[in-house]
Amino acid sequence: MLRQPDAPQPVAALLVAAGRGLRAGGGEPKQYRLIEGRPVLAHALMPFLAEPAITRIAVVIGEGDEARYAGAVAGIDGSRLAAPTLGGATRQASVRRGLLALAREGFDGIVLIHDAARAFVLSAQISAAIGRLGIEGVAAIPALPVTDTVKRINADGHVAETPPRDQLVTVQTPQAFRFKPLLAAHEAAEAAQLHGFTDDAALMEWAGHPVATFPGDPANVKLTHAADFLRTAAQAGQTLVTRVGTGYDVHAFGLGDHVWLGGVKISHDQGVIAHSDGDVALHALTDALLGALADGDIGTHFPPSDPQWRGAASARFLGFAATRVRERGGRIDFLDLTIVCEAPKVGPHREAIRAEIAAIAGIPLSKVAIKATTSERMGFTGRREGLVAFGTATIRLPEED
Incomplete structure (x- = not known):
């Protein structure tokens, strides 16, 4: 059993909202499309704002999205919300810029990295991420078991391998990390000109850090395609x-x-x-x-x-x-x-x-x-x-x- 810290460490949340997300349709980045009258980004922010353990919340936005961002956070209590940071050409670059902005503020503690396109994250997942890191962990990510059979194919499109399904998971955000090791891993990858990491856990694996998992939430879906915005509780068979x-x-x-x-x-x-x-x-x-x-x-x-x-x-x-x-x-x-x-x-x-x-x-x-x-x-x-x-x-x- 992990020993709990005597005093809680500072916790920051970094929401990544710099992508264009045009596959979702609507003519604008998906993080600014409306769900029940509010932008996706605003929905994603609210559970983090409601979590008292989080002392700082930062958002990385795309260049040219300043007005969209201002509209999305209008009326939201900004006392723990940092000024937005402009992202880079990739998700990895955007997270790095957000981490550097927090470092300039002197932050050190636990940082939660969350995709703004996951608008349905619950406070229980945020608490689980912080708790799973404990006092000794460096990285912890939410994982869901794979229910479909997965095939690896070769360049010709033929099946090359069928990995055992019980050894596979899909991962979500928020992902929890120690701030300094995560920033150091990003800086090392930048120095090595390695820009292909699709999540921060993969980057931490590359840097040699162990990555723990905790149960994810099937409802914490990432909005990617236009059909994702059409899903309602009724369509899911729920009254x-x-x-x-x-x-x-x-x-x-x-x-x-x-x-x-x-x-x-x-x-x-x-x-x-x-x-x-x-x-x-x-x-x-x-x-x-x-x-x-x-x-x-x-x-x-x-x-x-x-x-x-x-x-x-x-x-x-x-x-x-x-x-x-x-x-x-x-x-x-x-x-x-x-x-x-x-x-x-x-x-x-x-x-x-x-x-x-x-x-x-x-x-x-x-x-x-x-x-x-x-x-x-x-x-x-x-x-x-x-x-x-x-x-x-x-x-x-x-x-x-």
């Missing part, structure tokens, strides 16, 4: 059923000079009394999603008795709940929020709140609605003693027996 969940949260006013609403900091003559940042809007939507999943409530997963959540940003809670929907093979169709308070005024901040909620949940802005009202000076909200939020989440999940 999605609609579920609706509701959430409610309330906080009393206390000392302070601001409140958090929907991930937006709003100046006010009072704060709220809360264990976390007291964002009633995000708490209500978190409970709405968890309710639709029949997966407890916010207190189940983030108990106020646990000191690690003291002052925590509520975006982490909503991001967690949205990830749980995707891990169940589901999708978020709509989030509806009603905020009740006499003050502060919500109207001037409505669009900023919508954009923040959409970014946290990983859904298009058009799938978020916000209303604000007062209680006509009745009750505790009418007396300006606190504020309330009601959330409703509509999701679709695979039908269960």
